[in-house]
Amino acid sequence: MRLNGIEENITSSILESINANSIENWILTGLQPVSGGDINEAFALTLSRPSNSNAENSSQRKIFVKLNSRKNSVFFKSESIALELINLSRQIKCPRVISRGEVGDFAYLVLEFIPLNKKGDIKRFAQELAMLHANNLSKNGYYGFYENNFIGATPQVNTWKANWVEFFAQCRLSTQLKLLKKKGLSSRDYQKAIGLIDELPVFFENYQPKASFVHGDLWSGNYAFNEQGDPIIFDPASYYGDHEVDLAMLELFGEPGEEFYSAYEKCFPINQGYRYRKSLYNLYHILNHANLFGGSYYSQAMSMVDQLISFARKF
Missing domain, CATH: 3.90.1200.10 (Aminoglycoside phosphotransferase (APH), C-terminal lobe)
Structure with missing residues (x-):
């Protein structure tokens, strides 16, 4: 599966899954393909708060999205289980699972976006x-x-x-x-x-x-x-x-x-x-x-x- 971008029905489904557990209704204002994997398509999405928002927190956030075909949704189910267990352990950091779902011919996994470096402690x-x-x-x-x-x-x-x-x-x-x-x-x-x-x-x-x-x-x-x-x-x-x-x-x-x-x-x-x-x-x-x-x-x-x-x- 190769995509030049995420189709509108997919981004709408992703936003709906995010906003279901959010006070604010985020809107999509940016999308950037992320390279590095050979199994899934990956994107960094920039979300913004509506212009009429009164929230005091940051007006923008980034999320990380993986896409695959709907028939491979089990990939994301097993990955999300492992990530959630790692986070529950509180021993080492990993991306937080935000949501996952299916829309049309695709399955998606939405994760916390973490800017990464190869060097650290x-x-x-x-x-x-x-x-x-x-x-x-x-x-x-x-x-x-x-x-x-x-x-x-x-x-x-x-x-x-x-x-x-x-x-x-x-x-x-x-x-x-x-x-x-x-x-x-x-x-x-x-x-x-x-x-x-x-x-x-x-x-x-x-x-x-x-x-x-x-x-x-x-x-x-x-x-x-x-x-x-x-x-x-x-x-x-x-x-x-x-x-x-x-x-x-x-x-x-x-x-x-x-x-x-x-x-x-x-x-x-x-x-x-x-x-x-x-x-x-x-x-x-x-x-x-x-x-x-x-x-x-x-x-x-x-x-x-x-x-x-x-x-x-x-x-």
Whole structure:
């Protein structure tokens, strides 16, 4: 879906959903496309108070709008659930959900607009992420989530499991491998990867992770800082799992630095086995990239499988 702008019926629906919970009736006075995503269309909308308004607060506000086709409205439902839970935790900032809805052939998600910077208080980011992980645990200790969601555009299975290794095997690696097999993964490579799943218990000897609330897709493009330098996380694919999955992905396409890990560990100690498991956890995302984009991600995934099997069989 590509749009040159938002059609009038869409903006009218968005404004109606905003004004339903507002004293003032905001009007649209500006619209700017926002780049950066490859799944949704995104816009920054400028809203103004009517000229006859007596409000003493600012006469303008900005909001952030994501658009997708109506058939993909479930994307926004799962994202809004995760964002609301993060905000309720009061541990780390994320955009506030204002509204979501459907109009015509489209679905939309309206979020608080936060001007973002790539530089900020990395130590505070580490501390707040650690507190999110440490203090927001699954109520029954199970791994999973209230419903399935998405990792990028790929469905992410979140069936509740009492055992983390079982959850990661069945709901993460196995689901990606089955999808990749349908897209041409050879039987030989598929069986090899299934062999890695059989070796998973080796990576978890003497380690039973808590079922922590995780962002789930925490690469360097999904966190930033506001104008005050406060950390902001966004575009979650959340569930309850091992907190190490977020730490691992932070290293997948970048490196937050030693200051980050030092600050994080003071709030939530990192098990020494993490250095072996991080490649295992990032295999899930490389498999997903292979499913989404193909190309070199296929060979990268199989190289990771070979390395992980080699490591597991040394023990």
